[in-house]
Amino acid sequence: MLAFLRKWSTLNCPNVPAMNVSEYANLLDCPQTSQSILLIDCRPEHERAISIMPVNEGDYMVGEQFSSLSLSTQDDMMQGRVLVAHCTIGMRSGRFLEQMILERIKNSNGGSVLPDFPRMKIFNLEGSMLAWADAGREFVTSTSDPTTTKRFHTYNIKFDRFRPESYDGIY
Numbered sequence: 286m287l288a289f290l291r292k293w294s295t296l297n298c299p300n301v302p303a304m305n306v307s308e309y310a311n312l313l314d315c316p317q318t319s320q321s322i323l324l325i326d327c328r329p330e331h332e333r334a335i336s337i338m339p340v341n342e343g344d345y346m347v348g349e350q351f352s353s354l355s356l357s358t359q360d361d362m363m364q365g366r367v368l369v370a371h372c373t374i375g376m377r378s379g380r381f382l383e384q385m386i387l388e389r390i391k392n393s394n395g396g397s398v399l400p401d402f403p404r405m406k407i408f409n410l411e412g413s414m415l416a417w418a419d420a421g422r423e424f425v426t427s428t429s430d431p432t433t434t435k436r437f438h439t440y441n442i443k444f445d446r447f448r449p450e451s452y453d454g455i456y
Contacts, residue, residue, distance in 0.1 A: 295411055298379030300386065304408035306416045309369055313339060320344070323362060325351050325370040327378040332438035335455050336424035338371055338410075338417060345428045348381050356392055359385075363407070371410035373440040379409045415444060418452045 295303045312318045324340040326333055327348040337345065348370065351359060370378035385407070412419070414437050423433040439445040439454040448454045 301382045303411040323366045323368045327372040327381045335438040342428040367406045371413040375413040
């Protein structure tokens with residue numbers, strides 16, 4: 286069933302490129318590429334307070350914070366980086382990225398897409414936190430305190446049933 290949930294966000298956001306947890310883990314675990322990640326957390330504060338996905342300290346941003354920046358500031362932040370958005374299952378982060386794409390189309394001076402948009406590397410983390418837990422990976426308490434934990438916010442009771450038993454789900 287978790288395999289279906291991983292694909293669910295991809296099916297509901299077909300115009301958003303997806304990255305699976307193995308690909309994200311490979312980027313994160315490699316010293317040469319871990320500095321190129323910009324992780325966007327699309328969950329509200331009460332969910333982030335439980336735990337977050339691991340990433341280097343300067344490479345984490347909350348979705349609302351990123352959205353509040355001008356498009357040119359966002360583009361500058363993404364220059365040479367891989368933007369990976371996530372939530373609990375990948376649905377909210379997929380919608381966040383869809384909106385980001387639409388904003389760029391709308392502001393492209395009548396064009397269908399920005400000239401440099403294909404070069405931007407943006408991905409929705411397929412299955413997001415539930416898939417990360419399913420892969421046996423741990424979360425961290427914050428970027429400034431990278432204490433590992435197997436505790437995370439599962440969004441609701443329906444999604445909580447998909448978390449591995451060895452993880453503590455909060456909803």
